Structures are given as C-alpha cells and as structure tokens.
Amino acid sequence: MAVCARLCGVGPSRGCRRRQQRRGPAETAAADSEPDTDPEEERIEAGAAALSGAGGGRSAGPSSPPRCSLLELPPELLVEIFASLPGTDLPSLAQVCTKFRRILHTDTIWRRRCREEYGVCENLRKLEITGVSCRDVYAKRINPRVKSGRFMRILPDYEHMEYRDVYTCLLHRYRHILGLWQPDIGPYGGLLNVVVDGLFIIGWMYLPPHDPHVDDPMRFKPLFRIHLMERKSATVECMYGHRGPHNGHVQIVKKDEFSTKCNQTDHHRMSGGRQEEFRTWLREEWGRTLEDIFHEHMQELILMKFIYTSQYDNCLTYRRIYLPPSRPDDLIRPGLFKGTYGSHGLEIVMLSFHGKHARGTKITGDPNIPAGQQTVEIDLRHRIQLPDGESLRDFNELSRVVLEVREQVRQEQEQEGGPEDVEGLGQQSPQRCEEPPAEPAQAPGDRGAAAAAEPLAQSGQGQPFVLPVGVSSRNEDYPRTCRMCFYGTGLIAGHGFTSPERTPGVFVLFDEDRFGFIWLELKSFSLYSRVQAAFRNADAPSPQAFEEMLKNIQSLTS
Numbered sequence: 330m331a332v333c334a335r336l337c338g339v340g341p342s343r344g345c346r347r348r349q350q351r352r353g354p355a356e357t358a359a360a361d362s363e364p365d366t367d368p369e370e371e372r373i374e375a376g377a378a379a380l381s382g383a384g385g386g387r388s389a390g391p392s393s394p395p396r397c398s399l400l401e402l403p404p405e406l407l408v409e410i411f412a413s414l415p416g417t418d419l420p421s422l423a424q425v426c427t428k429f430r431r432i433l434h435t436d437t438i439w440r441r442r443c444r445e446e447y448g449v450c451e452n453l454r455k456l457e458i459t460g461v462s463c464r465d466v467y468a469k470r471i472n473p474r475v476k477s478g479r480f481m482r483i484l485p486d487y488e489h490m491e492y493r494d495v496y497t498c499l500l501h502r503y504r505h506i507l508g509l510w511q512p513d514i515g516p517y518g519g520l521l522n523v524v525v526d527g528l529f530i531i532g533w534m535y536l537p538p539h540d541p542h543v544d545d546p547m548r549f550k551p552l553f554r555i556h557l558m559e560r561k562s563a564t565v566e567c568m569y570g571h572r573g574p575h576n577g578h579v580q581i582v583k584k585d586e587f588s589t590k591c592n593q594t595d596h597h598r599m600s601g602g603r604q605e606e607f608r609t610w611l612r613e614e615w616g617r618t619l620e621d622i623f624h625e626h627m628q629e630l631i632l633m634k635f636i637y638t639s640q641y642d643n644c645l646t647y648r649r650i651y652l653p654p655s656r657p658d659d660l661i662r663p664g665l666f667k668g669t670y671g672s673h674g675l676e677i678v679m680l681s682f683h684g685k686h687a688r689g690t691k692i693t694g695d696p697n698i699p700a701g702q703q704t705v706e707i708d709l710r711h712r713i714q715l716p717d718g719e720s721l722r723d724f725n726e727l728s729r730v731v732l733e734v735r736e737q738v739r740q741e742q743e744q745e746g747g748p749e750d751v752e753g754l755g756q757q758s759p760q761r762c763e764e765p766p767a768e769p770a771q772a773p774g775d776r777g778a779a780a781a782a783e784p785l786a787q788s789g790q791g792q793p794f795v796l797p798v799g800v801s802s803r804n805e806d807y808p809r810t811c812r813m814c815f816y817g818t819g820l821i822a823g824h825g826f827t828s829p830e831r832t833p834g835v836f837v838l839f840d841e842d843r844f845g846f847i848w849l850e851l852k853s854f855s856l857y858s859r860v861q862a863a864f865r866n867a868d869a870p871s872p873q874a875f876e877e878m879l880k881n882i883q884s885l886t887s
C-alpha cells in the first residue's frame with residue numbers, strides 16, 4: 330500500500346486503478362513467462378499489485394475508476410522505488426515488462442541492496458581507479474605463487490563487474506552461510522563466524538585468548554573466503570595453512586548446515602614437516618613453545634588435539650548456532666563467554682536463561698566434556714549465602730552450605746514428582762578430569778531470575794569474595810567482590826565423556842560481564858568473561874528455534 334500511496338500522490342490527474350482480484354504467486358509467475366507482446370498495461374498492473382502487497386485498492390475519485398500507470402512515472406522515480414524493495418523481489422519485477430527490466434539494469438539499485446541487506450559499503454568503481462584502498466584490495470588477492478608480472482590477470486575484473494553481479498552471484502547466493510556455526514570436529518567444536526567483509530564473504534574461526542587470560546579479546550583466523558573474480562562467477566578459496574589462499578569449495582548441504590573442502594591440501598604442509606607444523610600450531614593456538622609445557626597431562630591433551638584436528642585439513646561440516654534470546658528479566662545479558670577449564674585451556678561457553686534455570690553450553694569442548702554439552706546449570710531459585718568473614722576461606726564451611734542446598738533441591742524435586750533430570754551426584758568415576766557442563770531442566774514461567782534478584786537490590790551491590798583455601802584457579806586475577814551466588818551443578822566425566830555426572834557447585838555472579846563456578850568435588854574454580862564481539866545474522870528466529878538448536882548440538886556429542 331505504501332508504494333501505491335506514493336504513486337497516487339505523484340500527480341493529481343492520475344488516479345490509481347487496482348485490481349479487486351489479486352493474482353497469486355503462481356499466476357504471477359505464469360504471467361511472467363508470457364511473451365512481451367502481451368498488453369503491457371496488464372503486466373504493469375500486476376507489477377503494481379505485487380509492489381503494493383495485499384489489501385484493497387484505493388480510490389481517487391468518486392465516479393470514474395482511478396488510474397495510475399507505473400509506466401508513466403519518470404525512470405528516476407522508478408529507480409528510487411525499486412531500490413527500496415528487497416533484492417529478492419527484483420528478478421520477478423524484471424519480468425513484468427521490458428521497461429522494468431531496463432530500469433533494473435541501473436546499478437545504483439543493486440548497490441543500495443548490497444549496502445542495506447549486506448552492509449557492503451565498498452565502491453566498485455573506486456576500487457578500480459583509486460590508490461590506497463585499491464592497493465589493499467589487490468594485495469588481498471595476490472597469489473604468492475604467481476610472479477608479479479602475471480598477477481594483474483588474476484585480479485578480479487572489477488572494471489566489468491556490477492553490483493548486480495555482487496548481489497546475485499555472491500551475496501544472495503551464499504546468504505545461507507552467513508552467521509555463527511559450530512564445526513563437527515569430534516569433541517572439540519569451535520566457533521565460526523561467516524561475514525560479509527567488503528566484497529568478500531569470509532569464514533572466521535574464533536579462538537579464545539591464551540590460557541588463562543579470559544579478559545583478553547578473542548582471536549580469529551580466516552578459514553575460507555569467497556569473492557567474485559569475474560562477472561557472475563564466485564571463487565571459493567581455502568585460507569588454511571600459511572601459504573596463502575588456494576582452491577577450495579563450499580557446499581550448502583541442507584538448511585543450517587554446510588561443508589567446506591580444500592582442493593589443495595598440500596598448501597597446508599610445511600617444509601619442516603609435522604614437527605614444524607606442530608610447533609607453529611602450538612604457538613598460535615596456545616601461545617606456547619614445546620619447552621613451555623612441563624605438565625605431562627597437558628602435553629598429552631595438546632598433542633591429542635593437534636593430531637585429531639589437523640587430520641581434517643579444513644574439510645569440515647558446520648551446523649548453525651544462534652545466540653541466546655535475551656529478556657528484560659534475565660539475571661545478566663545472555664551470550665558467549667570465555668572460561669578457564671584447567672589443563673584444557675580456555676573454552677567458549679554460551680550462557681542462556683530458561684526460566685528458573687540458566688545454562689552454560691559448551692561451544693568448544695575437549696575429550697572429557699565435548700562441545701554441545703551443558704557444562705554448568707544454575708538454579709536461579711536457590712541463592713547461596715557465602716559464609717561471613719574468615720569462614721569465607723573455609724572450604725568445609727562452603728561445602729556444608731552447598732550440600733544443604735543440594736539436599737533441599739532434592740527434597741523439592743521429590744515433592745514435585747521426581748527430578749526433572751537425572752542427577753547422578755553420587756558415584757565417583759575413575760580418573761576424572763576437571764571439565765563441566767550441565768543438563769537442561771525445562772522450567773515453566775520465567776520469573777525466577779527477577780524474583781531472585783530482588784533481595785539483591787535491597788541488600789545493595791557487592792559482597793567480598795575470595796576462593797576458599799584449597800580451591801585451585803587457573804587465573805588468580807578473579808574479582809574480589811561478587812553480586813550474588815546461586816546453587817548450581819557442573820558436569821564432569823572421564824576421558825571420552827565416560828560416566829558423566831553432575832556435581833554440586835556455586836555459581837558466582839561478579840558483574841554484567843563476568844561470572845565464576847566453584848566445582849566442589851574437583852576443588853577448582855572456573856572464571857568466565859564475556860566475548861565482546863558483535864555478531865550479525867546470529868539471532869534465533871524464535872525462542873523455540875534456539876531451544877531446538879541447543880538440543881541438537883548436545884545430541885551430536887552425547
């Protein structure tokens with residue numbers, strides 16, 4: 330209707346005639362395929378109807394049916410109108426008539442669609458003729474194996490390229506891979522962010538900072554990129570390894586799943602062989618040298634991860650993940666956090682709220698607790714009052730308080746008709762390692778967090794916090810005041826996710842961006858710090874879709 334209204338306002342002499350009966354998509358499609366010799370008026374009318382969406386017509390005069398021909402509008406106005414429509418509507422609009430088709434060749438229309446839908450701000454023409462930015466773009470495209478004399482030939486052909494090509498052959502074609510993804514890479518998982526970056530689509534793997542600096546920013550490295558090397562032909566390049574971009578492939582398997590493949594894995598190899606590859610990986614991934622790692626158990630874990638992950642050679646399958654939906658009464662803003670996991674280093678955990686519970690789901694994982702599992706679960710109905718003064722340092726005192734709450738929770742679950750989840754809190758499994766995620770418990774109602782937060786507001790912000798004697802922490806640089814604490818459970822398991830069980834612990838909320846978890850049985854402490862990054866195309870279409878996603882990534886490693 331908006332468009333129609335605008336059209337009607339163009340000239341007082343023109344009315345607007347609208348069809349009472351609108352065509353369905355099938356009919357429109359049929360009309361689209363008709364030859365151009367058909368009465369153009371009819372088609373334009375169809376186009377106008379398509380433009381104005383559903384709804385009845387609007388009458389400009391009392392007696393004669395009003396008329397309005399889009400065809401009579403000046404082309405610049407049509408350009409303006411078309412440029413404001415979603416790019417996906419434009420191809421069918423081009424089939425309405427030859428005039429529309431001609432106008433849709435105007436590249437400013439497509440430039441605007443590229444900018445508004447995908448945030449592309451680059452100027453194709455300027456890329457071709459100006460200095461500095463142009464050099465940057467060229468530099469990105471230099472194939473190191475090709476001598477400079479030939480390199481002009483492998484540059485993208487911007488001179489003959491149009492925004493329409495960029496839109497249709499790159500952005501629109503690969504739109505389904507934009508957003509956040511988790512690779513299927515055994516227990517390790519990961520976080521891939523696929524973004525539009527200039528005239529590229531780039532897949533960035535996000536890595537936690539080096540252990541144990543949870544407050545440091547995330548690191549990232551490109552795994553693949555896609556761009557137009559020539560009109561209408563997108564090129565996929567593998568960016569893995571240290572020898573520059575090389576031939577790769579991206580396949581969209583099905584909705585919310587795609588895979589990458591490297592066609593030149595020899596580009597991943599180093600001249601120094603596996604030894605050099607491992608040392609390089611160790612330096613990049615862990616910020617360590619081989620000599621740095623004294624701890625034998627840690628050596629094993631690190632070596633195992635290298636052997637396991639490097640065998641994939643960037644041939645991976647990815648599944649979409651969403652950021653958790655946020656509600657006003659959440660304890661803090663949900664999102665992604667970096668957390669300390671003992672010898673496993675830093676891992677990425679997603680904090681989400683589910684009524685009476687909050688959950689930390691592993692986005693990256695390890696051989697004990699794989700990615701997708703719920704490392705911690707927080708019971709927002711049960712706050713924990715930390716012991717006062719000197720008793721704060723007394724582990725036994727803290728333990729007593731927590732186990733009391735656990736008993737209370739157990740009794741409540743019995744009264745409610747049994748535990749929502751099986752909480753195997755009893756038996757010790759052999760040779761367990763620090764590692765935790767928790768299990769979900771569906772909880773109706775979502776007032777839990779807000780209700781729990783009220784006493785806090787009354788008691789004022791901040792209470793002293795210090796870890797009890799005997800509780801180990803990777804990072805001694807944890808906050809010394811906290812807002813409040815809750816009872817929670819953390820998942821621990823043996824190697825290979827054997828004998829997983831949920832063990833009692835304390836969730837410590839420090840501030841909007843940091844929390845901690847005390848693993849009672851392990852006598853260890855994890856510190857979590859928010860991932861401060863803005864992600865596009867990562868919101869769940871609905872709360873149900875988010876829950877579904879959580880369930881899916883968990884089931885894959887269970």
Ligand SMILES: [Zn+2]
Pocket residue numbers: 567568569570575577591592593594596597642643
């Ligand atoms: Zn490769």
